[in-house]
Amino acid sequence: AQSVAQPEDQVNVAEGNPLTVKCTYSVSGNPYLFWYVQYPNRGLQFLLKYITGDNLVKGSYGFEAEFNKSQTSFHLKKPSALVSDSALYFCAVRDSFYGNNRLAFGKGNQVVVIP
Amino acid sequence: GAVVSQHPSRVICKSGTSVKIECRSLDFQATTMFWYRQFPKQSLMLMATSNEGSKATYEQGVEKDKFLINHASLTLSTLTVTSAHPEDSSFYICSAFTIERGGSYEQYFGPGTRLTVT
Numbered sequence: 001a002q003s004v005a006q007p008e009d010q011v012n013v014a015e016g017n018p019l020t021v022k023c024t025y026s027v028s029g030n031p032y033l034f035w036y037v038q039y040p041n042r043g044l045q046f047l048l049k050y051i052t053g054d055n056l057v058k059g060s061y062g063f064e065a066e067f068n069k070s071q072t073s074f075h076l077k078k079p080s081a082l083v084s085d086s087a088l089y090f091c092a093v094r095d096s097f098y099g100n101n102r103l104a105f106g107k108g109n110q111v112v113v114i115p
Numbered sequence: 116g117a118v119v120s121q122h123p124s125r126v127i128c129k130s131g132t133s134v135k136i137e138c139r140s141l142d143f144q145a146t147t148m149f150w151y152r153q154f155p156k157q158s159l160m161l162m163a164t165s166n167e168g169s170k171a172t173y174e175q176g177v178e179k180d181k182f183l184i185n186h187a188s189l190t191l192s193t194l195t196v197t198s199a200h201p202e203d204s205s206f207y208i209c210s211a212f213t214i215e216r217g218g219s220y221e222q223y224f225g226p227g228t229r230l231t232v233t
């Protein structure tokens with residue numbers, strides 16, 4: 001079975017400081033990994049994904065994530081956080097075995113960027 | 116990118132009435148649509164998976180007679196909350212799944228529907 005763990009409930013960071021949101025995963029096959037952001041009363045916005053290729057993936061709004069197979073992690077990072085980055089962030093994984101089209105979501109991390 | 120719409124975005128209804136939520140893929144055909152429910156500051160809980168022209172597959176603990184899903188075409192799925200009660204108040208999000216040229220699996224999310232049952 002596929003699963004995702006986001007160990008922290010809330011991440012607080014000062015504006016301008018680096019932001020990291022942690023994610024680890026568990027799959028049977030190869031992982032397809034995703035990060036989404038959600039603002040209040042809105043749907044999920046896609047940030048980035050890892051399917052194959054370079055371990056460092058660059059996405060929207062200056063975010064990037066690094067796939068680490070040995071640590072089964074896919075942490076989301078941004079070099080310099082903005083107040084507007086305050087939102088709920090979800091990591092998700094899909095196992096690569098044929099016919100699987102379901103995403104497993106982590107519990108989400110509330111990011112608070114302090115001005 | 117591909118767009119998924121939901122209608123209505125917000126609905127308030129009285130206890131005992133039924134509410135229908137529409138989910139449309141606007142510029143692509145979705146082989147599968149997913150319905151999620153989300154409580155405040157919590158993760159998305161998958162309720163059911165629907166494929167066009169066939170019955171939906173419900174997750175354990177989700178009442179199929181209460182949450183009726185119809186997937187009439189490759190661009191439209193509906194979720195009807197029947198005999199709604201205040202505990203059904205939640206944020207409902209649909210997602211459309213497609214296999215794009217090149218074989219990549221892509222899943223696109225709707226903006227969500229806030230249901231409040233009074």
